[in-house]
Structure formats: C-alpha cells, structure tokens
Amino acid sequence: METVGRLDQIADTVLTVERLPGRAGLRVSGEVDVSTSDEWAQVLAALRTTDAPGRLDLSGLSFIDVRGVASLVETARRLPSGQLSLYRPPMCLRRTLEVVWTDEMDHVVIEDEEAE
Amino acid sequence: MSTTVDEASESPKSSESSADPFVHPALFYRGEAEYLAGTVPFVLDGLAAGEPVAVAVPAGNLALLRAELGADAERVRLLDMGEAGRNPGRIIPGVLRAFADAHRGTPVRIIGEPIWPSRSELEYPACAQHEALINLAFTGRDVTILCPYDADRLTSDVLADAEATHPVVIDTTGHRNSPAYAPDRVVATYNQPLPEPAVPVEAVEAAAATDIPxxxxxxxxxxxxAGLPxxxxxxxxxxxxxxxxxxLDHGGGTGTLHIWLDGGRFVCEVRDRGTLADPLAGRRPARPGHPRGRGLLLVNQIADLVRLHTDSGGTVIRTYFHI
Structure with a gap:
C-alpha cells in the first residue's frame, strides 16, 4: 500500500468580501467550498439586503463548488428582480452552470466587460 | 449516499397487468445493409407518427444514417455518441433523458448505440451497467430506445450482456423476447473491485472540510x-x-484521494467507507427547484470516464481525464 501524503503544508482557504466602491453590490475573493460555506452563506445573506441591482463581482474568486453554485442560484431566484449579475466568474462556475444548471440559467447573467 | 426518488421517472406507474410503455430492444446487425434496415424504418415510422426522434450513435454510423435519411435527417436530433456518450455514465442524463424530458407528454423514439468494437476494456463495464440502468431510469415512460449492436465485430460476451440488458432482441429473424433479460445481474456483475494501478500513486486523505481545498x-x-489545459x-x-x-458527508467522514497517470489519462480516484445504494446516483438530470444532489451528475458530465465500485466495505469512484 502506498504512503498517504499530508496536506498540512498547503495553506487554508479563505473567502473575503467587500462592498463595491461607488455602486451597489459586493466583491468576493477566495474559494467557495465546504470549508468556507458559512462565509459564503453570509455573503449571500448580505446580497439579499443590499440595494438593487444585485451584482456580485467574482473576478477574485478562484473556485466555487456545486453547493456554492446551488445556493447562489437560489439566492438569485429569490431576489426581487429574480436575477443576479456575476462579474467575471471563474471558469468552474461557468462550467457548472452550463453542465448542471441549464434549467435555471435565467437567474444569473454573466458579465465580462465593466459596465458603464 | 442519500437516495432521492425522482417521481417523474421511476415510480412504478403500471400495475402487473398493464404493460410498461417503455420499450428497449437491442438490434443485432451484421453490416451496413442490416444496420440501415433495422434503423431507418424506426426513424421514418416515428417521424410519420409525429414523434420526436433522436439518433445518438458513433460517428461512422451517424454519417451512414444521415446520408440514408437525406432531407428527413433535418427532422431528427443527431448526436455523435463517441462525444456525447464518451463517459457511459453521462448518457442517461445528458443524452437520453435530456431528449425524452424535453418532449414529455408525447411518445419519443431514440436510437442509442453506446457500445462499439473499439470501446476499451476499461470502458466496457461502465457501458454494460449503463445499458442495464436504462431500464430502471425509463420505467413507466412512453419512450422507445433502440440499441444497435455490431454482431459481426463485438464479442459473444458483449452480445450475451446485451441479451441480459434488453428485454427484446431484434435480428434478421425478427423480434424475440430475451429469456436472459436480467439487468440487475449485469449491474452487480460489473460492480467489481477496480484493477490496482500499475504505476506510482499519490495519495492524500481528507478528513475535515479544510482538507478539501x-x-x-x-x-x-x-x-x-500532466499537461491538461x-x-x-x-x-x-x-x-x-x-x-x-x-x-465527508456520506462516506464515513473521510475520503482518500489517489492521483496517477495511466498512459494518456490523468486519473483521480476517491475512496471512502460509504456505500452507494442508489444505482441511478449521478444519472438523473437536474430538476428545476431541486438544487441539491448535482455533484455526481457534474462528475459524470465532465469526466471522460467514471468507473465505480461500491459494496458494504466502501465506495471507490475513479475518474479519467484524457490528456
């Protein structure tokens, strides 16, 4: 049997959030998975209380798992507009939406260019 | 692993006396002429009846059928099974149910050819299990899935499995019920410990949420x-x-990740102590309003091949990515 390696030399994941300067919405950086799910839930709760339009800058996000996308889509669906704009989401989020969220794609709009 | 019953597809709607509307014949063909004789009337009869028709077969047979159908090909959804069905685990959600579910309320016809002579030994067990699980996935649905088998070039073992995974077999002598029909046995037969890799393996254990990233x-x-883009x-x-x-959630709280290179494939395998009781896990299409349980579905859709072994001692899921 092979030796099982150790993971403790690799740094922990973090998820940070800040308000977008001069406009409504939030900017999130880091990684979303089961190790940051509480922080992600707080981000989504904050979005629900932020003034419209719902906008999430994900240009600093490097990973999001399927559950993270599930709660994101669910949050978007429940916004008054029923829609959330995602600015520069990571490749894995686009991939997850395209492969297993084709049914609810209307709730998220992907933006790659800076609006205005 | 939790078991979710998708009432839209698997509830046993028919009583013992009423026939299941789902029809799943194997077509044993020898040569192009028999292929076309077995498939073209199936397509044309469906079109004539106003039924949605899809054809998901390997590229060579797809070109053959497209040419023979001529203008009628435009009314048929044509898919290269070598691409759409490269991983057999994605065929039910990504090809068959994707098409059938888009046309609920009307009878649907599909030609699905998931097994061809160049399918590797590594892929074949997943192919046979896929064919067997179609029966479970479509019970009660008004859908016909015709599965061509190249009887000249596939082995007798493969053809014997096809008789066990299809209730009806069609060949030049006509239709016959298959007395060997036993799809559950095929699922169990190919649920075997996976061969140990012959190359060095890197292994790490994830026992806490913070280990996952x-x-x-x-x-x-x-x-x-390894050179993946x-x-x-x-x-x-x-x-x-x-x-x-x-x-972490269902597998006893610990998963061990194994990584290695197998020729031109990058392999990731996760082992845990859970038992995967639901044979259709990862094979049900996502349902609107049901955001959970899409992880295995995603894995099936993005990996080039998924092999699985599960029993009371644990579960091994091995995923292959072509380099």
Whole structure:
C-alpha cells in the first residue's frame, strides 16, 4: 500500500468580501467550498439586503463548488428582480452552470466587460 | 449516499397487468445493409407518427444514417455518441433523458448505440451497467430506445450482456423476447473491485472540510503538470471537490484521494467507507427547484470516464481525464 501524503503544508482557504466602491453590490475573493460555506452563506445573506441591482463581482474568486453554485442560484431566484449579475466568474462556475444548471440559467447573467 | 426518488421517472406507474410503455430492444446487425434496415424504418415510422426522434450513435454510423435519411435527417436530433456518450455514465442524463424530458407528454423514439468494437476494456463495464440502468431510469415512460449492436465485430460476451440488458432482441429473424433479460445481474456483475494501478500513486486523505481545498489544489497542480489545459484542470478540481465532499458527508467522514497517470489519462480516484445504494446516483438530470444532489451528475458530465465500485466495505469512484 502506498504512503498517504499530508496536506498540512498547503495553506487554508479563505473567502473575503467587500462592498463595491461607488455602486451597489459586493466583491468576493477566495474559494467557495465546504470549508468556507458559512462565509459564503453570509455573503449571500448580505446580497439579499443590499440595494438593487444585485451584482456580485467574482473576478477574485478562484473556485466555487456545486453547493456554492446551488445556493447562489437560489439566492438569485429569490431576489426581487429574480436575477443576479456575476462579474467575471471563474471558469468552474461557468462550467457548472452550463453542465448542471441549464434549467435555471435565467437567474444569473454573466458579465465580462465593466459596465458603464 | 442519500437516495432521492425522482417521481417523474421511476415510480412504478403500471400495475402487473398493464404493460410498461417503455420499450428497449437491442438490434443485432451484421453490416451496413442490416444496420440501415433495422434503423431507418424506426426513424421514418416515428417521424410519420409525429414523434420526436433522436439518433445518438458513433460517428461512422451517424454519417451512414444521415446520408440514408437525406432531407428527413433535418427532422431528427443527431448526436455523435463517441462525444456525447464518451463517459457511459453521462448518457442517461445528458443524452437520453435530456431528449425524452424535453418532449414529455408525447411518445419519443431514440436510437442509442453506446457500445462499439473499439470501446476499451476499461470502458466496457461502465457501458454494460449503463445499458442495464436504462431500464430502471425509463420505467413507466412512453419512450422507445433502440440499441444497435455490431454482431459481426463485438464479442459473444458483449452480445450475451446485451441479451441480459434488453428485454427484446431484434435480428434478421425478427423480434424475440430475451429469456436472459436480467439487468440487475449485469449491474452487480460489473460492480467489481477496480484493477490496482500499475504505476506510482499519490495519495492524500481528507478528513475535515479544510482538507478539501488542499486536496483540490494538489490535484489541480498535478493535472496542470500532466499537461491538461486550464479548462480541464478546472474540471479536475471540480470533480475532486465534489467526490471528497460526498465522502465527508456520506462516506464515513473521510475520503482518500489517489492521483496517477495511466498512459494518456490523468486519473483521480476517491475512496471512502460509504456505500452507494442508489444505482441511478449521478444519472438523473437536474430538476428545476431541486438544487441539491448535482455533484455526481457534474462528475459524470465532465469526466471522460467514471468507473465505480461500491459494496458494504466502501465506495471507490475513479475518474479519467484524457490528456
């Protein structure tokens, strides 16, 4: 049997959030998975209380798992507009939406260019 | 692993006396003429009846059928099974149910050819299990799925499995019920311990939530080092994350990730102590309003091949990514 390696030399994941300067919405950086799910839930709760339009800058996000996308889509669906704009989401989020969220794609709009 | 029953597809709607509207014949053909004789009337009869028709077969047979159908081909959904069905685990959600579910309320016809002579030994057990699970996935549905088998070039073992996974067999002598029909047995027969890799394997254990991002970064780094492009490295990271998250939740709280290179394939495997009781896990299409339980579905859709072994001692899910 092979030796099982150790993971403790690799740094922990973090998820940070800040308000977008001069406009409504939030900017999130880091990684979303089961190790940051509480922080992600707080981000989504904050979005629900932020003034419209719902906008999430994900240009600093490097990973999001399927559950993270599930709660994101669910949050978007429940916004008054029923829609959330995602600015520069990571490749894995686009991939997850395209492969297993084709049914609810209307709730998220992907933006790659800076609006205005 | 939790069992979710999808009432839209698997509830036993028919009583013992009423026939299941789902029809799943194997077509044993020898040569192009028999292929066309067995498939073209099936397509044309469906079109004449106003039924939606899809054809998902390997590229060579797809070209043959397209040419023979002529203008009628435009009314048929044509898919290269070598692409759409490269991983057999994605055929039910991504090809068959994707088409059938888009046309609910009307009878649907599909030609699905998931097994061809160049399918490897590595792929074949997943192919046979897929054919067997079609029966479970479509019970009660008004759908016909015709599965062509190249009787000249496939082995007698493959044809024997086809008689066990299809209630009806069609050949030049006509239709006959298959007395060997036993799909559950095929699922069980191919649920075998996976062969041990013959090359060095890197292994790490994830026993806590904070281990998952670390395991993901390790797998991503190894995938990039193996030469996978950025989009496929992202797929590897997704697959590893979903499998290990499932292990933490349902697999006894610990999952062990194994990574190695097998010829031109990058391999990621997750082992845990759970038992996967639901044979259709990862094979049901996502349902609107039901956001949970899409992790294995995603893994099936993005990996080039998924092999699985599960029993009371634990579960091993091995995913392959072509370099």
């Amino acid at each position: 670390k395991a993901r970064r390790l797998a991503g780094a190894r995938a990039a080092g 950025a989009s496929r490295v992202a797929d590897v990271e997704l697959a590893v994350t979903e499998l290990l998250t499932n292990s």
